[in-house]
Amino acid sequence: xxxxxxxxxxxxxxxxxxxxxxxxxxxxxxxxxxxxxxxxxxxxxxxxxxxxxxxxxxxxxxxxxxxxxxxxxxxxxxxxxxxxxxxxxxxxxxxxxxxxxxxxxxxxxxxxxxxxxxxxxxxxxxxxxxxxxxxxxxxxxxxxxxxxxx
Numbered sequence: 001x002x003x004x005x006x007x008x009x010x011x012x013x014x015x016x017x018x019x020x021x022x023x024x025x026x027x028x029x030x031x032x033x034x035x036x037x038x039x040x041x042x043x044x045x046x047x048x049x050x051x052x053x054x055x056x057x058x059x060x061x062x063x064x065x066x067x068x069x070x071x072x073x074x075x076x077x078x079x080x081x082x083x084x085x086x087x088x089x090x091x092x093x094x095x096x097x098x099x100x101x102x103x104x105x106x107x108x109x110x111x112x113x114x115x116x117x118x119x120x121x122x123x124x125x126x127x128x129x130x131x132x133x134x135x136x137x138x139x140x141x142x143x144x145x146x147x148x149x150x
Contacts, residue, residue, distance in 0.1 A: 034107045034120040042129035043122035044137055055134060057116040058141045064089055064112035071108060071117060074143040081106075095136065102126070104133060117144075 037043035037053040046057035060067040068089065075081050075093055085092040089110040094103050106121040119140070121133035 034109060034118060035122075037120070037122060040127045042126060042133060043120070044134045045120040045122075046116075046118045046137075047120070055119065055137050056141075057111075057118050058137075058144055060110075060115055060117060060144065064110045067110050067112075067117060070144060071110070071140075074140055077143070078139070097132075104129075104136070106133075106136065 034045060034047055037045050037048050037050065041052060044053055044055040046055050048054045058071075060070070068091070071091065072083065072086075075083060075091075078095070080096045080098060082094050082096075083091060084094050089112070091108040093106040093108075095106060096103050103124050104121060105124060107119065109118045110116075111118060119137050121137050123129045123133065
Protein backbone atom coordinates (compact mmCIF):
# COMPACT_ATOMS: atom_id res chain seq x y z
CA UNK A 1 0.00 0.00 0.00
CA UNK A 2 1.32 3.43 -0.86
CA UNK A 3 2.23 5.72 2.03
CA UNK A 4 -0.21 8.58 1.10
CA UNK A 5 -3.17 6.18 1.05
CA UNK A 6 -2.15 4.75 4.41
CA UNK A 7 -1.88 8.27 5.87
CA UNK A 8 -5.42 9.09 4.64
CA UNK A 9 -6.79 5.88 6.14
CA UNK A 10 -5.19 6.57 9.51
CA UNK A 11 -6.29 10.21 9.48
CA UNK A 12 -9.87 9.23 8.64
CA UNK A 13 -10.00 6.68 11.42
CA UNK A 14 -8.54 9.17 13.91
CA UNK A 15 -11.04 11.86 13.00
CA UNK A 16 -14.10 9.63 13.10
CA UNK A 17 -12.85 7.10 15.63
CA UNK A 18 -12.13 3.43 15.30
CA UNK A 19 -14.93 0.91 15.47
CA UNK A 20 -18.36 0.47 13.97
CA UNK A 21 -20.82 3.07 12.82
CA UNK A 22 -22.96 2.90 15.95
CA UNK A 23 -26.70 2.71 15.79
CA UNK A 24 -29.60 4.99 15.01
CA UNK A 25 -31.36 3.55 18.05
CA UNK A 26 -29.46 6.05 20.20
CA UNK A 27 -31.71 8.82 18.88
CA UNK A 28 -34.12 10.01 21.53
CA UNK A 29 -36.83 12.09 19.97
CA UNK A 30 -39.97 13.26 21.62
CA UNK A 31 -42.48 15.54 19.93
CA UNK A 32 -40.53 18.72 19.14
CA UNK A 33 -37.30 17.75 20.91
CA UNK A 34 -34.29 16.27 19.22
CA UNK A 35 -31.50 14.49 21.08
CA UNK A 36 -29.01 16.98 22.57
CA UNK A 37 -25.52 17.15 21.11
CA UNK A 38 -22.71 15.42 23.02
CA UNK A 39 -19.67 17.38 24.21
CA UNK A 40 -17.72 16.39 21.09
CA UNK A 41 -17.58 18.91 18.22
CA UNK A 42 -19.17 16.55 15.67
CA UNK A 43 -22.78 17.67 16.09
CA UNK A 44 -24.96 20.70 15.40
CA UNK A 45 -28.52 21.32 16.54
CA UNK A 46 -30.95 24.17 16.12
CA UNK A 47 -32.19 23.42 19.64
CA UNK A 48 -28.74 23.72 21.26
CA UNK A 49 -27.92 26.69 23.47
CA UNK A 50 -24.20 25.80 23.35
CA UNK A 51 -22.56 28.10 20.76
CA UNK A 52 -20.23 25.28 19.62
CA UNK A 53 -23.23 23.22 18.53
CA UNK A 54 -25.88 25.84 17.81
CA UNK A 55 -27.16 26.37 14.30
CA UNK A 56 -30.19 28.37 13.20
CA UNK A 57 -33.36 26.46 12.35
CA UNK A 58 -34.49 26.40 8.74
CA UNK A 59 -37.38 28.78 8.04
CA UNK A 60 -40.25 28.06 5.70
CA UNK A 61 -43.52 29.60 4.58
CA UNK A 62 -46.67 27.72 3.72
CA UNK A 63 -47.93 24.58 5.35
CA UNK A 64 -45.94 21.97 7.22
CA UNK A 65 -46.83 19.38 4.57
CA UNK A 66 -45.42 21.65 1.82
CA UNK A 67 -42.24 22.20 3.86
CA UNK A 68 -41.96 18.45 4.48
CA UNK A 69 -42.30 17.72 0.75
CA UNK A 70 -39.66 20.32 -0.16
CA UNK A 71 -37.34 19.00 2.54
CA UNK A 72 -37.71 15.44 1.23
CA UNK A 73 -36.95 16.63 -2.32
CA UNK A 74 -33.81 18.40 -1.13
CA UNK A 75 -32.63 15.39 0.88
CA UNK A 76 -33.24 13.01 -2.03
CA UNK A 77 -31.20 15.28 -4.32
CA UNK A 78 -28.15 14.93 -2.05
CA UNK A 79 -25.63 12.10 -2.48
CA UNK A 80 -25.55 9.16 -0.07
CA UNK A 81 -28.58 10.24 1.93
CA UNK A 82 -31.29 7.80 2.89
CA UNK A 83 -34.55 8.64 4.63
CA UNK A 84 -34.92 5.91 7.25
CA UNK A 85 -37.97 7.21 9.11
CA UNK A 86 -40.85 9.49 8.14
CA UNK A 87 -43.22 9.92 11.03
CA UNK A 88 -45.59 12.86 10.76
CA UNK A 89 -43.55 16.04 11.04
CA UNK A 90 -40.38 14.15 12.02
CA UNK A 91 -37.75 12.86 9.58
CA UNK A 92 -34.62 10.80 10.27
CA UNK A 93 -32.02 10.63 7.52
CA UNK A 94 -28.72 8.77 7.37
CA UNK A 95 -25.87 10.22 5.31
CA UNK A 96 -22.92 7.93 4.60
CA UNK A 97 -19.47 9.33 3.83
CA UNK A 98 -18.02 8.42 0.47
CA UNK A 99 -14.62 7.06 1.45
CA UNK A 100 -14.77 5.64 4.95
CA UNK A 101 -18.53 4.86 4.96
CA UNK A 102 -19.15 6.64 8.28
CA UNK A 103 -22.81 7.31 9.03
CA UNK A 104 -24.17 10.65 10.23
CA UNK A 105 -27.67 10.86 11.68
CA UNK A 106 -29.71 13.88 10.63
CA UNK A 107 -33.05 14.64 12.23
CA UNK A 108 -35.69 17.20 11.35
CA UNK A 109 -38.81 18.30 13.16
CA UNK A 110 -41.17 20.66 11.36
CA UNK A 111 -42.78 23.25 13.64
CA UNK A 112 -45.71 24.60 11.65
CA UNK A 113 -46.73 27.19 14.26
CA UNK A 114 -43.34 28.90 14.17
CA UNK A 115 -42.58 28.22 10.50
CA UNK A 116 -39.34 26.48 11.45
CA UNK A 117 -37.65 23.21 10.70
CA UNK A 118 -35.59 22.20 13.73
CA UNK A 119 -32.52 20.22 12.68
CA UNK A 120 -29.82 18.08 14.26
CA UNK A 121 -26.88 16.53 12.39
CA UNK A 122 -24.35 14.36 14.21
CA UNK A 123 -21.65 11.82 13.52
CA UNK A 124 -22.38 8.42 15.07
CA UNK A 125 -18.77 7.76 15.97
CA UNK A 126 -15.58 9.71 16.50
CA UNK A 127 -14.83 13.13 17.84
CA UNK A 128 -14.17 15.61 15.00
CA UNK A 129 -16.16 15.93 11.82
CA UNK A 130 -14.20 18.78 10.17
CA UNK A 131 -17.43 20.82 10.04
CA UNK A 132 -19.26 18.31 7.84
CA UNK A 133 -22.48 18.33 9.88
CA UNK A 134 -22.71 22.13 9.99
CA UNK A 135 -22.01 22.37 6.24
CA UNK A 136 -24.71 19.78 5.54
CA UNK A 137 -27.43 21.71 7.39
CA UNK A 138 -26.34 24.95 5.71
CA UNK A 139 -26.47 23.23 2.29
CA UNK A 140 -29.99 21.97 3.05
CA UNK A 141 -31.00 25.48 4.15
CA UNK A 142 -29.60 26.95 0.92
CA UNK A 143 -31.40 24.38 -1.22
CA UNK A 144 -34.68 24.94 0.63
CA UNK A 145 -34.46 28.65 -0.19
CA UNK A 146 -33.61 27.89 -3.84
CA UNK A 147 -36.60 25.56 -4.03
CA UNK A 148 -38.93 28.33 -2.85
CA UNK A 149 -37.52 31.17 -4.98
CA UNK A 150 -39.56 31.92 -8.13
